[in-house]
Amino acid sequence: MGYVLDFGAVLRGLDNLMSGLAVGLAMGAAGLIVGSVIGIMAAFAAIFGGKFLQTLVRLYVGFIRNVPILVLALFAFFALPQYGIRFSNTTTFAAVLAIYAGAYLTESFRAAILVIPKGIFEAGRSIGLTGTGIALWITLPIAVRNALPSLGNNFISLFKDTSIAASSTSPPAPCWPSRYASSNVASRNSEAAHGEISHRPRLRV
């Protein structure tokens, strides 16, 4: 034993931790909002679009859901800038979250649209709505309402995924463990106290 818990270090760093928490929440919220837009469009394309659009959506969802978000984030942080695509750290990570969430939300919205009873569309047509009108004034509001519970779950998992920003901003280096193992001892306490900010990355998001 002989290890003394010192939560004073946590309290002293509380402001810093809280601002990190705010950044995490903001990135999660931005990811959810933009991801929802992507998800709605992709879901409409998958259901009402032609063969080409359907294949495109299936590839997008299949690819994103099966690749770790850390790989996607590292790709966006270190590979894309070589081709001149470079944004601020926060924007880049929020964009990665949005694309990641978009794939999961596509499935949620697809399910939400598919459970809408056919009779409602027929009712829309009988009062003279066009195809776009039905999509905009009937399908969309009902689908969003149906998808609300899964939006909540998605936000929780997105917020958890923002912790990955901490490791994706470190440059690719084989010396990770030694760097982290030597980090200050009090980090163990703050880690226990706080689920969100676990250690201090070299570059802050």
Next chain:
Amino acid sequence: MEKFLTVLDSASDALTSGFLITAFVSAAAVLCGAILGVVFGLALTYGGRLASLPFRIVVDVVRGTPVLVLILATYYMPSGIGFSPGPITAGLVALTVFCAAHVGETLRGALRAIPSAQTDAASAIGLTFGQTLSYVLMPQAIRQIAPNFVNTAVEIVKASSLLSAIGVGELLLTTQEVIGRSYLTMEFYALCGLLYLLLNLGIGAGGWWLERRFRIQ
């Protein structure tokens, strides 16, 4: 492209071992997690209020914190009491507990969803609790949670990429080492993503096959 092939040739051994470590760690975590998850699920369903409480707390804490935090915590926190697990051990423990929490929660839901008349019928023909569980409830519950379990397995493979943060030489860390030497960032991250994609599509296909194989006609 030529440079990529040259580097790939010299790094193929390292990448293969990284891929194998990813596959091994994920498989071990999914296997141990499934077994521990069944214990969790049973304790949550039949444990009563008091006995299920510690399991409830573990499941909620694990499901409510990011995997990365879980991994870092299992790696760094034990050293506070003078015990330092190696990165692979710590990562394996973290992923196993993560898997077990998810399996336990879905198994609880599946067991709850089976009508209680079946349990009554089982005790009416004289089956013990163990027999009811193994002949009546579990066969149905396992079929019920199978699609979810495949998803969890895919999540575990993806989460194993986070073990690079504590220095496990799995696929992502190996890729980063190769990139650190060759600066072929785009090419090797793309290759890394492709390998994860193939592994996970394989799991998905295997799960689909098993589900079809054991479906009740």
